[in-house]
């Protein structure tokens with residue numbers, strides 16, 4: 301086990317902040333490169349040789365100005381009247397985000413999510429090769445998932461050393477995530493994709509990206525709420541505190557007087 305040490309909070313926000321600024325590209329640009337790459341792959345599959353920044357903007361939902369600015373960070377400016385060479389731009393982006401090399405990846409926690417991740421073909425097609433599925437539960441050991449046997453978590457150090465693993469995925473319950481991260485880091489992993497709803501502490505030099513689908517849904521809910529006409533505004537989810545006059549935030553009654561009800565409850 302690694303000793304717990306004072307650690308900086310991990311740069312794990314996917315919010316466009318720039319924790320990796322010293323490494324070159326702005327983080328927000330970096331986050332959009334895979335989106336451009338996907339659009340360019342679609343264009344290449346349709347045998348489109350060149351594309352304008354506006355086409356790329358339409359395909360990715362980004363403004364044309366932002367596309368041009370992002371690509372200028374790669375030294376790619378396109379040709380006036382012609383646009384960008386699709387094949388070359390794909391190569392440039394793939395090289396920039398390290399996809400021209402093969403990345404061995406370990407997944408830890410082979411429950412519901414781990415099964416889905418292990419079977420996700422998009423990893424391999426983007427240069428990520430899952431080399432081991434590890435779990436602490438002996439009942440899972442030996443189970444075949446996506447053509448691989450689930451192995452004991454204690455194999456972590458051996459796998460990381462043998463396969464030169466730098467990137468690992470945590471899909472364990474939240475209470476286990478910090479210990480799993482500590483073991484990964486001690487073994488030599490320096491990038492962690494964390495699906496567990498836990499904030500990880502890691503030493504300098506280790507990057508953590510946190511994936512949280514609930515947060516993404518909450519952001520969509522916020523935008524939906526702003527789109528909705530006033531008469532369709534929904535009430536709070538059950539259990540969400542509703543502060544009232546002289547009330548610092550008690551648990552909400554299911555339908556406080558005057559509060560709009562949720563749409564589905566009219567059905």
Ligand SMILES: NC(=O)c1ccc[n+]([C@@H]2O[C@H](COP(=O)([O-])OP(=O)(O)OC[C@H]3O[C@@H](n4cnc5c(N)ncnc54)[C@H](O)[C@@H]3O)[C@@H](O)[C@H]2O)c1
Nearest residue numbers: 409410411412413436437471472473474476496511512513
């Ligand atoms: N980020 C997201 O959007 C998202 C979506 C779904 C689930 N999750 C999270 O992903 C995690 C996994 O969810 P799930 O539904 O697959 O859970 P699960 O209970 O089905 O699977 C968890 C697995 O982790 C293993 N495990 C527990 N402690 C371990 C340890 N110390 N070392 C190695 N393996 C260990 C368990 O044996 C189990 O197989 C949870 O934290 C959940 O909250 C996140």
